[in-house]
Amino acid sequence: MSKPLFAQDQSMFEGFWAYCVEQTIEDTHVPRTNLYEFSEDEIAQLGRNLGWSDFPEAVWAPNDGSWLILDIIVDEPGLCQAMSINDPVSHNVIEWNEKIANDDSFRSHGVADVEAVRSSGWATTPVYDGFVQISLMNVLFSTDPLANLSILTAARVGQSPASCELFPSKCN
Numbered sequence: 001m002s003k004p005l006f007a008q009d010q011s012m013f014e015g016f017w018a019y020c021v022e023q024t025i026e027d028t029h030v031p032r033t034n035l036y037e038f039s040e041d042e043i044a045q046l047g048r049n050l051g052w053s054d055f056p057e058a059v060w061a062p063n064d065g066s067w068l069i070l071d072i073i074v075d076e077p078g079l080c081q082a083m084s085i086n087d088p089v090s091h092n093v094i095e096w097n098e099k100i101a102n103d104d105s106f107r108s109h110g111v112a113d114v115e116a117v118r119s120s121g122w123a124t125t126p127v128y129d130g131f132v133q134i135s136l137m138n139v140l141f142s143t144d145p146l147a148n149l150s151i152l153t154a155a156r157v158g159q160s161p162a163s164c165e166l167f168p169s170k171c172n
Contacts, residue, residue, distance in 0.1 A: 012067035012084045013095035016152040019069045020080035023124070024132050024154040029077050029117035035060040035069065055066055078156030087150045089138040095121045096136045107166040112136055124163040126170040
């Protein structure tokens with residue numbers, strides 16, 4: 001099975017922005033020709049190994065397999081996740097804070113912060129039919145900084161109270 005080489009140099013956060021955030025904002029699928037697409041059997045094996053009760057319909061990875069893009073429902077470009085089980089918690093927080101702080105379209109209540117064994121962040125931007133919300137969640141499972149789960153989510157939502165609070169002029 002041939003795996004493309006381009007995406008292996010992207011961090012998980014860069015992959016999330018390129019494949020999930022852009023897709024969710026545009027409400028159309030972003031081509032992933034430079035990522036490896038998992039087969040149904042590989043998705044099922046991954047799901048069983050991680051203890052999932054429901055499996056995503058599509059999973060994509062860069063050549064080095066360091067992070068994954070999950071399309072929970074393939075026909076729903078407004079919901080996309082990136083995940084990794086070996087990125088240091090602080091790495092995603094640093095990238096998140098740099099991107100959100102330097103992106104005029106997204107607003108947040110503040111920077112993501114690392115607290116003991118977890119970190120989280122949340123931001124939103126208006127789109128023509130509501131908002132796109134993005135979130136960061138990292139959980140450290142032991143004292144080993146690489147024993148963690150990192151999930152970045154992009155979701156297209158309507159006029160949520162939290163988004164309207166940050167963009168009151170965009171809400172009814």
